[in-house]
Amino acid sequence: MKKVFVCSLLFAFGVFFSVASSSNSDVSNAGDSGDKAKNLDNGDDFLELSEPERIVSGAYWGVGLGWSRISHKLSNIQKVSAGSSATPASTTPVEGAGNRVDNIANLSSSASQYDLSLIAGFGAPFYKNYYAGIEFSMFKRFGQRKKDFDGEDIGIKHSSTMGLDMDVRVGYLFPENGNLLYATIGFARVLGRVTLKKKDANPAEVSFGSFYPTFGVGVEHKVDHNWSIRGDFRMCITSKDDGKSYKANKTEWKFDAKPSRYAFRISVTRSI
Numbered sequence: 001m002k003k004v005f006v007c008s009l010l011f012a013f014g015v016f017f018s019v020a021s022s023s024n025s026d027v028s029n030a031g032d033s034g035d036k037a038k039n040l041d042n043g044d045d046f047l048e049l050s051e052p053e054r055i056v057s058g059a060y061w062g063v064g065l066g067w068s069r070i071s072h073k074l075s076n077i078q079k080v081s082a083g084s085s086a087t088p089a090s091t092t093p094v095e096g097a098g099n100r101v102d103n104i105a106n107l108s109s110s111a112s113q114y115d116l117s118l119i120a121g122f123g124a125p126f127y128k129n130y131y132a133g134i135e136f137s138m139f140k141r142f143g144q145r146k147k148d149f150d151g152e153d154i155g156i157k158h159s160s161t162m163g164l165d166m167d168v169r170v171g172y173l174f175p176e177n178g179n180l181l182y183a184t185i186g187f188a189r190v191l192g193r194v195t196l197k198k199k200d201a202n203p204a205e206v207s208f209g210s211f212y213p214t215f216g217v218g219v220e221h222k223v224d225h226n227w228s229i230r231g232d233f234r235m236c237i238t239s240k241d242d243g244k245s246y247k248a249n250k251t252e253w254k255f256d257a258k259p260s261r262y263a264f265r266i267s268v269t270r271s272i
Helices: 002-028 030-042
Strands: 058-082 091-096 099-104 107-126 130-142 145-148 154-158 162-174 179-198 201-222 227-236 241-248 251-271
Touching: 058 130, 058 154, 058 179, 107 145, 107 154, 107 162, 107 251, 130 179, 162 201, 179 227, 179 241, 179 251, 201 241, 201 251
Parallel strands: none
Antiparallel strands: 058 099, 058 107, 058 251, 091 099, 107 130, 130 162, 145 154, 154 179, 162 179, 179 201, 201 227, 227 251, 241 251
């Protein structure tokens, strides 16, 4: 519920900022209405902008700095082993077929991580003040975290990793003041690791995660002819990553992993 509230608040702020700026511009530029009307006679649907620094069409590149809240949840955890080793207090042992099966309670871990992104994209206006574009972000994620659970041989690790995100941006332009209010939909990479303790050896690690659908909202402001600044919010839509298992020393681990992520990012872009 908190995520939806934050997303709605960001969206509402963007609407207020853009509408307020547009209203002020309308008042200050009332004397230019005749010139703007002439621009509509050229056959184009999109209103030509009276100042060159308001150009919004074309390719661009940029850099971004983001904060991500990443959560990993493990469910249906089973430790299948031969013999009668001690069972952690939070497990429910089940005997059968000569093996010992320990069903472990669900485990979860959340951590804050930071992303440094290199951005490249292309966008253009269409049908008056509407905007559409595609964008790619290559990122490096910092802030590796690890969580161990008391009495358990299994833990969760938040990895520092590199990845590539892809988004389609669709929005509405406020050309008088250089603002763009937009929504995004695309794919983002979210990865994690499960650590498994082994006798007389370093813990084993099992990776999970992949590319997941994302959606988000944001607001962008054109500072001058080349430069823009923006802020956005994104959230991943994930489902269970089933079938993960690991075998070592006559012991097999099985679990389902569900990663999730929501993130804020501030970016600066430059037109090419």
